Amino acid sequence: MDVRELYQELILDHGKRPRNFRVLNAATHTAHGHNPLCGDKLVLHLVLDDGGKITDAAFQGAGCAISVASASMMTELLKNKTRDEAQKLFTYFHALATGETTPAFPLNDTDTARLQALSGVRNFPVRVKCATLAWHTLKAALEGATTTSTEGA
Numbered sequence: 001m002d003v004r005e006l007y008q009e010l011i012l013d014h015g016k017r018p019r020n021f022r023v024l025n026a027a028t029h030t031a032h033g034h035n036p037l038c039g040d041k042l043v044l045h046l047v048l049d050d051g052g053k054i055t056d057a058a059f060q061g062a063g064c065a066i067s068v069a070s071a072s073m074m075t076e077l078l079k080n081k082t083r084d085e086a087q088k089l090f091t092y093f094h095a096l097a098t099g100e101t102t103p104a105f106p107l108n109d110t111d112t113a114r115l116q117a118l119s120g121v122r123n124f125p126v127r128v129k130c131a132t133l134a135w136h137t138l139k140a141a142l143e144g145a146t147t148t149s150t151e152g153a
Ligand code: ZN
Pocket: 035, 038, 039, 040, 063, 064, 065, 066, 067, 129, 130
């Protein structure tokens, strides 16, 4: 199995069996994200403690396999990250998905390497919005916004 096949497996697995797919009643931050180009919709829930650390992250919604897999992988990575680390992950993933740069790993965290599974979307501009939706929703939630769209507004 080559690396690309392995990554494909990872996306299929997370797309079919998303992790952290649930409501978080204790959420301190919640935002809705929408990608009108594909029809992907999700709600992201975060629990931040008093020190600004993300203690739990979950999402719900409906969308294509790429958008669901991306949200699933993101919520796994966010646990026990600080707000600052989450922002660094956003910047890293955005660069990775759009192919603007080849970013260095933002954190000393081997789990982050799994996000490279989604880097193939850079060759498919429409799919970039699917992959980055959850991340834009994360940014909105951390900034106190309740909604975001990949098409602005
Ligand atoms: Zn999509």
